[in-house]
Amino acid sequence: MTTRRAFTQSLLGSAALSAFGLPLAAMAQGSMDMAKILVGFPPGGTTDTLSRRVADKLRGGYAGNVIIENKPGAGGQIAISALKAAPADGSVLLLTPSSMLSVYPFTYAKLPYTLDDLAPVSVGCFFSHGFGVGPAVPESVKTVKDFLAWAKANPDKANYGSPAAGSIPHLTAALLNKLTKSNLSHVPYRGSAPGIQDLLGGQISAMCSPVGDYLQHVKSGKLRLLATSGPQRSPFTPDVPTFKEQGIDIAVREWYGFFLPAKATLEARRRAAAYLQPALNSKDLIDSMAQVGMEVQSSTPDQLAAWMKADAEQWRGFVKEIGFRADS
Known part of the structure; x- marks a missing residue:
């Protein structure tokens, strides 16, 4: 069953790349010396775990070395803010939970970023x-x-x-x-x-x-x-x-997504997606992340953008019902 799932996801990943205009030739472009993935939480959590295992997959292909830079604080906002100032060449990616994008706009009067500061690349996983x-x-x-x-x-x-x-x-x-x-x-x-x-x-x-x-x-x-x-x-x-x-009316799941800065070139976005898709669809990554409760899945940039929009609508209503304000 796992083999069939991995095979199916591989086919879906290839189709997704084609839909985004990402021929396999995009992966043949020269590897940069160094890349990093920003994570807004300390080492040891699930965000950090996924980032490090994806970095292992990207290392040597996407870049000669791929490191994780943990930037904890402000509930993940610091890492997202850091992405805004990152180079446009694809050397800096962000892995973030959906909270910062689908919830924070309704709980903070002011944020140091907007959704327009991020370029969606691929979802990374779903989990409860x-x-x-x-x-x-x-x-x-x-x-x-x-x-x-x-x-x-x-x-x-x-x-x-x-x-x-x-x-x-x-x-x-x-x-x-x-x-x-x-x-x-x-x-x-x-x-x-x-x-x-x-x-x-x-x-x-x-x-x-x-x-x-x-x-x-x-x-x-x-x-x-x-x-x-x-x-x-x-x-x-x-x-x-x-x-x-x-008997309690709660049904929510969360996702993690990979992003580049909005100013990243189209070529940089294409290249990042071309490497992330097969990394996330690899059987060993899927199996290893299952050990920490994550259902690994990839997507196109457009699919990730659509999930962001749908989640925002759901949480807009929930936040209103709860009456929570982060900055009150």
Whole structure:
């Protein structure tokens, strides 16, 4: 089944390149000496993991060396801002979660970037978020409703962490708070990794974060995943029910996308897409990222632009319902 999937994705990738006017000859152009992928979060999280594995695929072909530059802070805004000042030759790419593009325009009165500052190249993956608990929560808590009842009885421990204030994991849990009329306090982190560490240590009670952040800890029994956010169960945690299955009207997935600065030349965009498509469609990359809960997928630049627009419309309504403002 995996082989068939990889073969199908390879065909789709080739078709996508042709649709964008990207003959394989685009890959034959001379390799630049150095390229880098900007990531707006610290090492150790899922964004960082995907970026490093894609960099391995691009190294030696797209550029002689491809490095990752972690620029954490401001919920991913710093990395996006850095892309604006990047050269137009394709030597600097950005890998970012969709939060910064489909949510932030509705939660911040002013941003240091606009969507017009970025040139879409390809989606990188899709994934669901998980709502998990750690040792601060008793073993008797098995479901989201169990947790909410426990949190109500223990208001001093009624909290949850997220990778960043205003991120999709944060707003997913905030929507849970709103829909269930709960009173959970939010604890924002600079990325998933430090939040998961505090969850493991019992400093926070719960965490909303990409499913992949939990997998090794759920397997070891150190953390318990109570729900996932997608419209269907995550293929990586088939025994964990969705929010919807538990009677809570939440169904969201997130994606990561690769971008160049808007001023990048058409040739630079074509070349980046020509290398990213086969990298993302490679079987070993798909299989390795499945280990951290990511469904790797590539797209054309136009498809990524369309997903950005559709997500923005969805989150415009959610943000209004939640009433969240990042800069208030």
